[in-house]
Every structure is written in structure tokens, then in C-alpha cells.
Amino acid sequence: VILPYSKPGRDYEFPGYSPQYARDLVYRLKHLKADVRIDIFERSIAGQVTLFASAIRDKTSWLEVDAVDMKISSVKLGHGTDLKFDYDGSKVRAFLPKEYTAGEEFALTIGYSARPKKGLYFVAPDEHHPERRLQCWNQGEAEANRYWLPIYDYPNNKTTHELIVSAHAQFAVISNGDLLSTRERDGWRTWHWMMDRPHSTYMISVIIGEFESYWEECDGIRLVYYFPPGRLEDAKRSFSKTSDMIRFFTEYTGVKYPYASYTQTCVSEFIYGGMENITAATLTDATLHDELAHLDFSSDPLVAHELAHQWFGDLVTNKDWSHIWLNESFATYFENLFVRNDKGEEEFIEALFEDLDTYLEEYRRRYARPIVAKAYTDPEEVFDMHAYPKGGLVLHTLMNLLGEQTFRRGIKLYLERHAYGNVETDDFRRAMEEASGRSLEWFFDQFVYNAGHPMLKASYSWDPDSKLLKIQLRQEQAEDSPPVYRLPIEVKIRSGLGETKRGIVLESKEQSFFFPCDERPEMVCIDPDFKVFKVLQVEAGVENWIRQLSCPHVACRILATQALGKEKSNLAVEALGRALVEEKFWGVAARIAKAMGRMGTTDAMEKLLSGLPHVRHPKTKRAIIQALASYRDERIRQPLLAIFSDTSESYYVRHEAAVSLGKAQAKGARDTILKSLDIPSHNYAITIGGLQGLSELGGEEELRVIMERTEPRYPTLVRAAATQCLGKFPGNLKVLRRIGELSKDQFFRVRVAAVLACEELLDQRLLSLLDELSETDLDGRVRRRAKEVARRIRKHLEKGTEYKVLREEIQEIRDQNRRLLERLSGGEIKGMS
Numbered sequence: 001v002i003l004p005y006s007k008p009g010r011d012y013e014f015p016g017y018s019p020q021y022a023r024d025l026v027y028r029l030k031h032l033k034a035d036v037r038i039d040i041f042e043r044s045i046a047g048q049v050t051l052f053a054s055a056i057r058d059k060t061s062w063l064e065v066d067a068v069d070m071k072i073s074s075v076k077l078g079h080g081t082d083l084k085f086d087y088d089g090s091k092v093r094a095f096l097p098k099e100y101t102a103g104e105e106f107a108l109t110i111g112y113s114a115r116p117k118k119g120l121y122f123v124a125p126d127e128h129h130p131e132r133r134l135q136c137w138n139q140g141e142a143e144a145n146r147y148w149l150p151i152y153d154y155p156n157n158k159t160t161h162e163l164i165v166s167a168h169a170q171f172a173v174i175s176n177g178d179l180l181s182t183r184e185r186d187g188w189r190t191w192h193w194m195m196d197r198p199h200s201t202y203m204i205s206v207i208i209g210e211f212e213s214y215w216e217e218c219d220g221i222r223l224v225y226y227f228p229p230g231r232l233e234d235a236k237r238s239f240s241k242t243s244d245m246i247r248f249f250t251e252y253t254g255v256k257y258p259y260a261s262y263t264q265t266c267v268s269e270f271i272y273g274g275m276e277n278i279t280a281a282t283l284t285d286a287t288l289h290d291e292l293a294h295l296d297f298s299s300d301p302l303v304a305h306e307l308a309h310q311w312f313g314d315l316v317t318n319k320d321w322s323h324i325w326l327n328e329s330f331a332t333y334f335e336n337l338f339v340r341n342d343k344g345e346e347e348f349i350e351a352l353f354e355d356l357d358t359y360l361e362e363y364r365r366r367y368a369r370p371i372v373a374k375a376y377t378d379p380e381e382v383f384d385m386h387a388y389p390k391g392g393l394v395l396h397t398l399m400n401l402l403g404e405q406t407f408r409r410g411i412k413l414y415l416e417r418h419a420y421g422n423v424e425t426d427d428f429r430r431a432m433e434e435a436s437g438r439s440l441e442w443f444f445d446q447f448v449y450n451a452g453h454p455m456l457k458a459s460y461s462w463d464p465d466s467k468l469l470k471i472q473l474r475q476e477q478a479e480d481s482p483p484v485y486r487l488p489i490e491v492k493i494r495s496g497l498g499e500t501k502r503g504i505v506l507e508s509k510e511q512s513f514f515f516p517c518d519e520r521p522e523m524v525c526i527d528p529d530f531k532v533f534k535v536l537q538v539e540a541g542v543e544n545w546i547r548q549l550s551c552p553h554v555a556c557r558i559l560a561t562q563a564l565g566k567e568k569s570n571l572a573v574e575a576l577g578r579a580l581v582e583e584k585f586w587g588v589a590a591r592i593a594k595a596m597g598r599m600g601t602t603d604a605m606e607k608l609l610s611g612l613p614h615v616r617h618p619k620t621k622r623a624i625i626q627a628l629a630s631y632r633d634e635r636i637r638q639p640l641l642a643i644f645s646d647t648s649e650s651y652y653v654r655h656e657a658a659v660s661l662g663k664a665q666a667k668g669a670r671d672t673i674l675k676s677l678d679i680p681s682h683n684y685a686i687t688i689g690g691l692q693g694l695s696e697l698g699g700e701e702e703l704r705v706i707m708e709r710t711e712p713r714y715p716t717l718v719r720a721a722a723t724q725c726l727g728k729f730p731g732n733l734k735v736l737r738r739i740g741e742l743s744k745d746q747f748f749r750v751r752v753a754a755v756l757a758c759e760e761l762l763d764q765r766l767l768s769l770l771d772e773l774s775e776t777d778l779d780g781r782v783r784r785r786a787k788e789v790a791r792r793i794r795k796h797l798e799k800g801t802e803y804k805v806l807r808e809e810i811q812e813i814r815d816q817n818r819r820l821l822e823r824l825s826g827g828e829i830k831g832m833s
């Protein structure tokens with residue numbers, strides 16, 4: 001049924017990309033012992049690392065160790081004989097004194113010092129931020145631990161390790177595994193940490209700083225939490241569900257949490273949402289929040305994500321980066337499974353739809369690629385929305401295909417068989433095949449090894465003579481996707497006589513299915529529980545969609561909302577307006593508001609306005625406020641101003657009000673925003689919303705305020721937001737120059753924001769800057785983005801794209817980039833690593 005095809009994707013690869021395969025192993029690293037001194041004031045590290053290894057092949061006479069930008073002082077066999085070595089700035093090549101035979105063991109000790117530019121990061125007070133606390137933390141994944149430790153730095157070797165770190169005595173040192181001892185001498189304290197279970201070296205962690213902490217026990221596992229002093233209440237708010245999560249993942253996978261302890265540490269200026277270092281996750285302190293923020297902000301997704309990695313990623317680990325979905329999709333999907341367990345089915349379906357939206361945004365705006373893609377230049381490139389949400393949805397589809405109990409048996413088999421080992425996608429497929437007895441190559445071919453996704457169009461009709469319901473389904477996916485998917489789909493048919501459930505299997509481009517049905521059906525629900533990853537459009541009349549708005553299935557209500565949003569008829573506006581206040585679930589209500597924003601009719605605006613005082617959930621409120629922004633009507637001004645100034649509203653609701661006031665060009669918006677611009681709020685949400693509102697207003701004074709907020713004396717999150725806002729001031733030489741400066745900022749978030757601003761401006765004068773960034777930036781994410789934006793500008797230059805199209809596209813980019821920065825800033829931390 002599935003014909004041979006190959007859909008490698010679109011716009012993902014750049015010229016010169018070549019396939020990447022896992023490294024060859026010359027030696028097996030079994031244990032690593034690092035004894036180092038980290039000077040947090042000097043931003044330096046020095047010491048020695050001993051690698052306990054064995055030869056894999058006969059006649060092994062030399063070997064290489066990853067070590068970037070270090071001073072290598074010595075290489076010894078054991079701790080004795082000096083060895084000859086070469087060092088080229090990225091690898092130490094050591095020449096052994098004899099030829100080793102396969103299995104023969106040896107130890108190698110490397111003496112070194114470094115002032116790392118990457119991998120190990122130092123946060124320090126400066127003249128602008130004297131209150132900032134000294135901290136040092138690392139980020140190993142993907143290939144950055146080699147900047148501060150000479151090690152074997154590739155995931156396909158698992159080793160135990162010991163980290164003996166000396167730091168100034170006033171600081172704590174937090175690392176993986178067990179703390180064996182500490183001792184103090186001459187103002188320095190030495191911390192001896194031991195991780196006695198094998199793992200890949202990118203999961204090695206070190207954190208130095210002043211922290212408060214508390215701990216608890218969960219079924220014999222010690223759970224430890226470190227956070228900035230004074231934030232105990234906020235920490236408890238963030239971490240309260242950790243025990244529930246451990247129990248849930250243990251129960252679901254049938255595999256116990258594999259280690260004796262689990263530590264979570266919140267650090268400042270972290271460059272991801274979180275990092276799943278083995279037994280010791282590092283999290284951004286942006287996830288800590290007060291009670292007001294807790295109205296519509298939660299740390300649960302982040303905490304669940306990093307914890308799930310302890311099984312998927314840490315216990316079993318991709319053998320190379322092309323299989324990264326084996327880490328990230330699983331962590332993303334298990335995040336959602338915990339939501340289902342914790343908050344129920346509706347929230348679960350909502351989370352899946354959010355994953356679908358996030359993936360589709362990347363698919364539509366940037367590129368399509370197979371989930372397992374060999375071609376990349378930086379490993380960071382494959383940590384994208386294909387690896388996270390898309391892969392998560394594919395796992396969800398597989399779970400439904402096999403049935404949940406079978407899926408769980410397969411997961412257990414996979415985890416137990418490969419515990420403490422490395423995996424590739426075929427290992428997972430084989431475990432699932434064994435557990436289910438089914439052949440699954442077709443499934444992995446269509447979803448994992450090819451780009452794209454199914455795009456289904458459905459229609460149905462009932463014939464009163466034959467009493468048959470005919471459902472017609474067509475597969476209309478784009479060129480970048482396999483032409484035909486095999487998809488089992490559930491259909492529920494509801495009539496006065498009750499509800500029947502039918503299973504159908506799609507396996508050709510177009511198929512019709514007939515079901516006996518004595519009465520005209522009231523509702524026909526196609527995949528009502530969202531069991532299959534796909535984009536679905538159903539052709540049906542307005543009355544049908546209005547009925548479907550009260551369908552018990554969340555997925556059907558979402559579908560109805562989207563369909564009615566395109567109708568613009570009085571009936572549709574009426575029905576959506578009613579549903580907006582009657583809908584019990586915020587996820588659907590928020591989508592209703594969004595659909596009504598797109599309608600653009602006065603009626604829709606009036607319904608949104610009259611619904612606003614009646615909605616409770618802050619996320620629905622945010623959606624209404626966002627939707628109102630598309631109406632430049634005098635009547636929206638007063639309610640939005642009132643919300644913006646209401647201190648009992650959630651920070652994020654007020655944030656949205658500021659943005660919408662600007663977008664709607666509301667009179668008096670500027671003065672109101674300026675008055676409250678710097679009031680404290682979670683992660684500066686109100687300040688950032690204010691800046692975005694100002695940038696929408698777009699005047700000289702607004703620009704001055706925004707430019708000022710890019711200066712170093714403001715917090716990084718504010719500077720990043722202000723930097724991105726510069727993208728709304730086209731053709732201004734001063735702005736272009738400032739973006740140039742900010743693109744070289746020491747903080748990753750600011751640099752990425754500068755690139756996003758370039759994407760909005762699409763100014764050819766930015767090309768040389770972008771080209772430079774795509775070569776020289778230390779962060780793979782910035783390099784990739786810069787490359788894409790430069791390509792986009794060149795494309796527009798070539799085509800001489802019509803101005804109007806360009807404007808529309810820019811508006812879309814703006815909204816999406818705003819969301820992206822929110823995700824990066826921890827506003828919506830949905831599993832950034």
C-alpha cells in the first residue's frame with residue numbers, strides 16, 4: 001500500500017551539508033576522574049582529568065581526546081610516564097608507549113587550564129547590576145563540555161565519573177550523583193562528587209554559587225532543590241509535583257527511577273529552559289514564580305520534561321544527534337502524559353493541539369525535515385520543533401495504534417534492554433514490534449524517516465433512501481510529505497438513537513466509507529479523541545458546526561471553532577459569541593476568541609467585548625485581548641486600559657493588554673504604558689508587553705524608550721524583548737546600527753533577539769551582519785537562525801516580492817517571533833532541551 005518514496009524535506013539543508021554519522025570508537029572510556037579548581041572570579045579552570053579506558057581494537061597506539069581552546073600542560077600514562085602528544089586547539093592526540101591489544105586497559109592523565117568561552121558560563125555582578133549573584137554553571141549538550149573538560153565528548157560512549165571541584169569556600173558546588181566528601185583549606189573548599197552509573201559525558205554538570213535548598217524523600221529517592229536565597233515559597237510552588245511525577249513515570253514505564261537522588265537547581269541567565277544532566281537537572285530561575293503568576297504560569301511542564309529525560313535520554317541515550325528524538329520527543333510526550341494524569345483528558349488534548357500548532361509553525365514558516373535527519377552542521381540544529389512536539393505526536397499516534405497497554409510493554413522492554421546504553425531508532429522500533437507482534441517499518445517510514453504530515457479533507461452525507469452515511473476522505477498533503485499515509489482513524493456517529501464508534505483505515509489517496517444509519521446523524525466526529533497526528537479539515541454546513549460546538553469531544557469543538565471562524569456569517573458569529581462565554585474548558589474558549597479575532601467583522605468584535613467581563617480563566621482572557629487587537633475600534637480602548645492597570649489581573653493578561661493597546665493604536669496607550677512600564681512582574685512580563693505595545697505604536701518617543709531598554713543596565717529579558725522590538729522600525733539607520741551592536745552581546749537571548757529583529761526588517765543592509773553571525777556566533781541556534789534570515793532576505797531581493805505580501809508576512813513573523821522569545825524566556829517553557 002505504501003509506495004516507495006523519499007521525502008527529505010524542504011529548506012532544511014543548506015548547501016554543503018553532508019550526512020553525519022556516529023563517531024568511531026577507538027577506546028572505551030569506563031571512568032573519568034576530574035580534579036579541577038574553578039576560579040569564579042577569574043572565570044578560569046585548571047587541573048587534571050584522568051581517563052580510565054580500554055582499547056577496542058588491536059594495535060591501538062594513539063588516541064584522541066576532545067579539548068577545545070585549552071592550555072595542555074601534560075599528558076601522562078596513569079600518573080607516571082609523560083607521553084608525546086599533539087594539540088590542535090580542539091583535540092589532544094596522545095601517543096601511547098606501545099601498541100595495546102583489544103580489551104587492554106590503560107589510564108591517561110591530562111593536565112590543563114582554560115578560560116572557557118562556551119560550555120562553562122560565569123554570571124557576575126557588574127557596574128550595571130551590582131545585585132547580580134556570582135554563579136558558574138555548565139551546559140554540556142550537545143558538544144560543549146569539551147570546552148572545560150578534556151574528555152571523550154560524544155554520546156556513543158557511556159562512562160561513570162568523579163568530579164572533584166575546588167571553589168572559593170563561600171560557594172556551594174552542585175554536581176551529579178553522590179557527594180562523597182568536602183574539605184576546606186586556605187579559603188577554598190573541595191567537593192568530591194561521584195556518579196557511579198554509566199552515562200554519556202554531555203550530562204556532566206557543575207554548578208557553583210550561593211543557594212538555599214530543601215529536600216524531601218520519595219520512595220527512597222532523595223529529592224533536592226537548590227534556588228536563589230529568599231525564594232523558598234516560589235521554589236515550593238514550582239517543584240511541588242516532583243514526587244507525583246516520579247511515581248507516575250515509574251508506574252507508567254514499569255521502570256523505577258534509576259538513581260538514588262534527583263536534584264533540581266535554578267540558575268540565573270541560563271541559556272535553555274532546562275537541561276537534564278544526570279540526576280541533577282539545571283533549570284532557569286525564570287521558572288520560579290509568585291502566587292499571582294501562578295494563575296496562568298506553571299513550572300510543571302518544564303519539571304516533568306527534565307525528569308522524564310532521566311529515563312529517556314539519560315538511562316537510554318541517542319547514539320548520535322540524528323536520533324535526538326529518542327530523547328526529546330519522549331520527554332515532550334511524557335510531559336503531556338503527566339498532564340493527563342494530573343489534570344485530565346481535556347488538558348491533555350489541549351497540550352497535544354498546542355504541540356501540533358508549534359510544529360506547524362516551524363513547518364510552515366521555516367522548513368520540513370524527517371524526524372531522523374542525518375544532514376546538519378551543528379548538532380543544535382536538530383533540537384527543533386520536529387524533534388520535540390512533532391516527535392511527541394508521532395509517539396502518541398503509535399500509542400494509539402498499538403493500544404496503551406501494549407505501548408507501555410514496549411516502552412518497558414526498550415528501557416530495560418538498553419538501560420545504561422545507547423540507542424538508535426531501530427532499537428525502539430524493534431522493542432515495539434516485539435511487544436506488539438506487529439511489523440512497524442511502514443509506520444516509522446512514513447512518520448520518522450520522511451518529512452511532512454498527513455493533511456486530510458473529509459466530507460460526509462446521509463442518504464435517506466438507503467439509510468447509509470457516506471464518509472469521504474482525501475489525503476491532500478503537500479509535496480514535501482509522503483503522498484499516501486496509512487492511518488487508522490476512529491469515527492463516532494451520533495444520532496437520536498445513540499452513539500456508535502467505528503474504526504476505519506485510510507490507505508489510499510481517496511476513500512469512501514459507508515455506514516448504516518437509520519436516522520440522519522446529528523454529529524459525525526472524525527478522530528474525536530485526537531489519536532492520530534494529522535491536520536484535518538471537514539467540509540460541513542454551518543448548522544452542523546454550530547451543533548458540534550457542544551460536542552463532548554474537545555477535538556471536535558476545536559475543529560468546529562476553526563471552521564466557523566472562516567464562515568463570517570451572522571449565524572457563525574452568533575454561535576461563537578455564545579460559545580465563548582458558555583464553553584467550560586479554557587483551551588477551547590481561547591481558540592474561539594482567536595477565531596473571532598480573525599473574522600474581522602464588527603459583530604465579532606462586539607461579541608468579544610461583551611464576552612470579556614464574563615470569562616474567568618486568564619488564558620481565555622489573554623486570547624480575547626489578543627483577538628481584540630485586530631480591531632482598531634474606539635470601543636476596545638477603555639476595557640484594555642482598565643485591564644492593563646488592574647493589579648489583580650495576572651501579569652500575562654496585563655502583558656497582553658499592553659501589546660493589544662499598541663496594535664490597535666489606541667488613544668492614550670502610550671502614556672498609560674509609559675506610566676507602568678517598570679512595575680515589577682514575573683519575568684518582566686508587563687515591561688515586555690509595554691515595550692511591544694510601544695513598538696506597535698511606532699513613534700519617535702516610543703523608539704527612544706525601546707532603544708534605552710536595550711542598554712546593559714536593564715535585565716537580560718527586558719533587553720532581549722527591546723532588541724526584538726527594534727524590528728518594528730524599518731529603514732532607520734540608527735536602529736540598524738544598534739542591532740549590529742546587540743548581535744554581538746554577551747547574552748545569548750539578546751543575540752537571538754537581534755537576529756529575530758533582522759527577520760522582521762528584512763533589510764538587505766543586514767546581510768553582511770547575518771552572514772558573519774552564521775559563521776562566528778558561539779551558539780548553534782543563533783548561527784542557524786542567522787543563516788535562515790539571510791536566505792530569506794536574499795530570496796526577497798531576487799523575487800522583488802510585492803510590498804503588500806511582504807507586509808503581511810512580516811506581521812505573521814512578528815507574532816510568531818514574539819511567541820518564540822516567550823518560549824525562550826521561560827514565558828512558555830515548553831521543553832527547550
Ligand SMILES: [Zn+2]
Pocket residue numbers: 276305309327328331831832833
Ligand atoms: Zn529535553
